Amino acid sequence: MRRLRGALLGRRVRLRWVHLILGGALLMPFWLLAMVLVSPFLDMPGTVVAGSAAAQFAAYGVALPLAAVTALFPLTRPLSVAAARGLCGVAPERFADGPARSWAARVRTAGWFTLHVAVGGLVAGASLALPPFALSLMVLPFSASLRESALASFWSLDQAWLVWGGVPAGVLSLVALAAAAAGAGALLARQAPRLLGPTPADRLAAAERRAAELAVRNRIARELHDSVGHALSAVTLQAGAARKVLDSDVAFVREALAAIEETTRRTVGELDSVLGLLRQGEDDGELPGPGLEALDRLLSAPGLRPAPAVTRGGDLGRVPGPVSREAYRIVQEGLTNAVRHAAGAAVSLRIAVDEEELEITMENPLPAAPGAPAVRRPDRPGGGRGLTGVGERARLLGGTAAAGPVDGVWRLTARLPLTGGSR
Known part of the structure; x- marks a missing residue:
């Protein structure tokens, strides 16, 4: 009942x-x-x-x-x-x-x-x-x-x-x-x-929306990885060096602490910009961040010892904004890997622009190469996404990127078309 x-x-x-x-x-x-x-x-x-x-x-x-x-x-x-x-x-x-x-x-x-x-x-x-x-x-x-x-x-x-x-x-x-x-x-x-x-058209539209949302998430993840990851690597290296000479070289410790302060302040600003987009739920196609105009400041960071040998070619000032920002992040990721895996080794950077594209080439000795310093590779659970992000940045602009050992050195190359500024 x-x-x-x-x-x-x-x-x-x-x-x-x-x-x-x-x-x-x-x-x-x-x-x-x-x-x-x-x-x-x-x-x-x-x-x-x-x-x-x-x-x-x-x-x-x-x-x-x-x-x-x-x-x-x-x-x-x-x-x-x-x-x-x-x-x-x-x-x-x-x-x-x-x-x-x-x-x-x-x-x-x-x-x-x-x-x-x-x-x-x-x-x-x-x-x-x-x-x-x-x-x-x-x-x-x-x-x-x-x-x-x-x-x-x-x-x-x-x-x-x-x-x-x-x-x-x-x-x-x-x-x-x-x-x-x-x-x-x-x-x-x-x-x-x-x-x-x-309907099938609705499912296709939903899949396209999910793909667009995933692309935005991946872009934000790349920004966080490259900016925060580079900053933490630099801060870790500077803090470790300062600890070793804490009693013998006060001037160096003071310089390292100042560099740590500047690095963290800059990174917090970049992090706030990215998190601001997440809070607002907006994406205007261009995430904030420095471009090639900030390259000198990046290369002069105290954690990079010896300082990278830089070769410039062409007028970098005419590189479009989106290409300039992605190029900065690619160089930043290359330096982060060099600091993490080959600390103290010489790093060379060549960045040149012609009528059609911007080319970036970075080299540093492999840890196992003759004469290269012994380097302890730290365990990084969930890490190793930096080079993947470099490839994604290049492809989004219609360019290419590759990284790997070549003739006893680790070489990172990227070619970014100047017409790939629309993302």
């Missing part, structure tokens, strides 16, 4: 019933307009609303195509999805997001809307008419005045068997109404994902 009551009057069934009544309310304007349209062709005594049953069902048949045409507007889908998601008991991820852009999505939405208002109109009409009728049936055996009234004659309640069968007939009428509403609600719940679910 409890299971039957849940199947007919459970919370989900009641919500779906409300959804069907909402469909009936949405059908009403179309039905009234259809009654006006069909009234000249039918014999309709009395008012338009109180016409014959044939006229009302004829208007019902005309109203459904009108509703279908109206549902072709793109905004119909999000409104229908919101109603179905809240009342039909279907998993939210099975619905499409946003307006229906393609004609295939619009036709499916129109099919859903027409089904909703068609079934909802019938259930809503029955929900309004059947309970008073059932109540009259149940009262009929106990009221002689009701049996003799014009209402009883209009509803054909003057049958002899209803004198003793009115109560069960009324109860069965209400049970039939609840069963019909439950079945109609289940039908809509089954059809909702098919008609309001994502």
Whole structure:
């Protein structure tokens, strides 16, 4: 008995019933307009609303195509999805997001809307008419005045068997109404994902959005890796060197502490800029950061001993801003790797620009090369993404990058087209 009551009057069934009544309310304007349209062709005594049953069902048949045409507007889908998601008991991820852009999505939405208002109109009409009728049936055996009234004659309640069968007939009428509403609600719940679910075009658009979001996340991750990673490597090296000469070279310790202070202040500023974009949820296509104009400051950091040997070629001032920023990060990552894996080794940098591209070449001795200092490679769980980021930066600009051992040295090369400034 409890299971039957849940199947007919459970919370989900009641919500779906409300959804069907909402469909009936949405059908009403179309039905009234259809009654006006069909009234000249039918014999309709009395008012338009109180016409014959044939006229009302004829208007019902005309109203459904009108509703279908109206549902072709793109905004119909999000409104229908919101109603179905809240009342039909279907998993939210099975619905499409946003307006229906393609004609295939619009036709499916129109099919859903027409089904909703068609079934909802019938259930809503029955929900309004059947309970008073059932109540009259149940009262009929106990009221002689009701049996003799014009209402009883209009509803054909003057049958002899209803004198003793009115109560069960009324109860069965209400049970039939609840069963019909439950079945109609289940039908809509089954059809909702098919008609309001994502089309292939919607899935493609969602995949493109996810790819764009992932690209933004990867760009921010590269910025954090290169700026913060370089700063921490430099700070670690400076702090370690200062600790070793703390008692013997106060001037060097003072210089190292000043460099640590400057490095951390600059990095905190860059970190605030990147985190500001995350807080605002914005991405204007260009993340903030220094460019080649800050190259001298980067190369003169106290942690780089001996200082890199730099060769410049061409006018670096005419490098477009996005290319300049990516070039700075690539040089920064190369220096970070040199400090981390070959501390104290000579580093050479060649950066040149011609009419078409900017070329970067960095070299430092391999740890195992003859004469190279022994270097302890620290364990870095989750690390090793720097060179991957270098390749991604170059490819985003339409360029190339490569890194690896060549003739006893570690060489990093990158070629960035000057026309790749739009990202």
